[in-house]
Amino acid sequence: MSCSASPAWAALAAHYQDDMAQFNLAQAFASNPQRLAQHSQQAPHVYADLSKNFCTTQTESLLQALAHDCGWQARRDAMLAGEPINTTEGRAAMHWLLRMPRDGGQLRQHPVVQAWPQAQWDTLAAAHDTLNAMLALAEQVRADRQITDIVNIGIGGSHLGPEVVVQGLEDWVDAGKRVHFVSNVDGHELGHVLRQVRPESTLFLIASKSFTTAETMLNAHSAREWFLRQGGCVQPSAAVSIAQHFVALTTNVAAAQAFGITRCLEFSDWVGGRFSLWSAIGLPIAIAIGQEQFRDLLAGAHAMDAHFFNAPIGHNLPLRLALLDIWYRNFCHLGSRCIAPYSHGLRRLAAYLQQLEMESNGKRVTHAGQCLTTPTAPIVWGEPGTNGQHAFFQLLHQGQDVVPVEFIVARGGGKYLGAHQHSLVINAIAQAQALMLGRHGVSAHQDCPGNRPSSFLLLQQFNPASVGALIALYEHRVFSAGAIWGINSFDQWGVELGKQLAQQLRQREEQGDWQGVDASTRDLMAQLGPAVA
Numbered sequence: 001m002s003c004s005a006s007p008a009w010a011a012l013a014a015h016y017q018d019d020m021a022q023f024n025l026a027q028a029f030a031s032n033p034q035r036l037a038q039h040s041q042q043a044p045h046v047y048a049d050l051s052k053n054f055c056t057t058q059t060e061s062l063l064q065a066l067a068h069d070c071g072w073q074a075r076r077d078a079m080l081a082g083e084p085i086n087t088t089e090g091r092a093a094m095h096w097l098l099r100m101p102r103d104g105g106q107l108r109q110h111p112v113v114q115a116w117p118q119a120q121w122d123t124l125a126a127a128h129d130t131l132n133a134m135l136a137l138a139e140q141v142r143a144d145r146q147i148t149d150i151v152n153i154g155i156g157g158s159h160l161g162p163e164v165v166v167q168g169l170e171d172w173v174d175a176g177k178r179v180h181f182v183s184n185v186d187g188h189e190l191g192h193v194l195r196q197v198r199p200e201s202t203l204f205l206i207a208s209k210s211f212t213t214a215e216t217m218l219n220a221h222s223a224r225e226w227f228l229r230q231g232g233c234v235q236p237s238a239a240v241s242i243a244q245h246f247v248a249l250t251t252n253v254a255a256a257q258a259f260g261i262t263r264c265l266e267f268s269d270w271v272g273g274r275f276s277l278w279s280a281i282g283l284p285i286a287i288a289i290g291q292e293q294f295r296d297l298l299a300g301a302h303a304m305d306a307h308f309f310n311a312p313i314g315h316n317l318p319l320r321l322a323l324l325d326i327w328y329r330n331f332c333h334l335g336s337r338c339i340a341p342y343s344h345g346l347r348r349l350a351a352y353l354q355q356l357e358m359e360s361n362g363k364r365v366t367h368a369g370q371c372l373t374t375p376t377a378p379i380v381w382g383e384p385g386t387n388g389q390h391a392f393f394q395l396l397h398q399g400q401d402v403v404p405v406e407f408i409v410a411r412g413g414g415k416y417l418g419a420h421q422h423s424l425v426i427n428a429i430a431q432a433q434a435l436m437l438g439r440h441g442v443s444a445h446q447d448c449p450g451n452r453p454s455s456f457l458l459l460q461q462f463n464p465a466s467v468g469a470l471i472a473l474y475e476h477r478v479f480s481a482g483a484i485w486g487i488n489s490f491d492q493w494g495v496e497l498g499k500q501l502a503q504q505l506r507q508r509e510e511q512g513d514w515q516g517v518d519a520s521t522r523d524l525m526a527q528l529g530p531a532v533a
């Protein structure tokens, strides 16, 4: 049964029409002194104030009934059991295992974990061996005074997670290494980084789960060529050799070795690319902040995992957020969500979430291959505050579209506190208030309609553990929404089409065969093809 055929779906549609289409946030606060308590929750490291959303306790109850009807709990347990829930690729999705202590940590009493076969415990032990090897390498690099620059070459999940965490935890970066990220196939990005580094003091990390991604492979080959042109050697015995200055982070060790890399950190195919920062893909993070802080990052994420796998439907924060996403998307017909981290460190959070949410849940068929008749992932976009206030917040306050805004704010932490931090958080609070209250009776141009929804995610403190918890919260929220929609959140077949067509265009170009190709594509190839490049 698809989610939209469930009785709870019909009840939610009726609830929207009958009770919520004219809902007013300010009035809801005025008439219900319990509103904040009813729609807020403390989870590990993260407090969520959801009270400025278009919902009542009845809305939340009906949404919880939807989760129940759609088998959310069984899907969550299947993930914890290590079942192949990524059905189109026949794989488990076990990123959470990478942050679980060897003895199961806070989940060891969970009935599903208690029922694990020995093989699952062996997988956990192997994950710890890999983690230890990764952290040992990180410490070795941190102690190596000759290495001043780390260049991570990878794209998508092999880039965005590590980048958001390294930037976010800038105040914990202590080994004096500069960490650069190169993702785009546009040579300007690689060129810009290579102009700043020297081969003898640079460690290249070639991060690619598949070790076949075209952009990463081209960037890796160009980096290798540059390295050799600058006097680097292929002989492993030489000090400035590829063996010393290139490390691969991948599931495809054979391909990395064929490329000429001997130092490989491997991870398993049950780690989805966009869920992989906890694996060997996290090496740039571990080099930047050190093993102790990396373990704190994992511990924060594990605390959120324990909450997610243990908490019941009504008190499960990742699920509550997912249900609000479904409510807005499917019943209130709001197509996008704005991410507003009031944190310079989290300036790339929206980019990270774009992949996490839209690559995971931007789908239109169920596990069984049935077409869904309802929309799925919202369009996720945003910028850090306060910058966003001076750009698109105008539209949020006075535009024709209602966009739920998600404020992410940390309670202190970081080096530059005082007046700056205070101003930052006051701005975030004021924006949420302005969205809700609006301004009335001044003039047509100055009035703001108000009654615009927002959520507040508050990190107790800004540190590795809370960043880990925040990211795990998002991961489980995305999984939960996908589970209720009945889609596979762990594949990304849509991305393949463009890759295939780029390959076909290359072949056509070589063969000069443009038969059957539309006039626009042909003309663009003529204008922008190799003669121009």
Ligand SMILES: O=P(O)(O)OC[C@H]1O[C@](O)(CO)[C@@H](O)[C@@H]1O
Pocket: 155, 156, 157, 158, 207, 208, 209, 210, 211, 212, 213, 216, 273, 274, 359, 492, 495
């Ligand atoms: O790590 P890889 O295999 O290079 O893949 C990079 C990214 O490409 C994708 O397959 C598609 O964009 C992502 O899912 C993945 O994170």
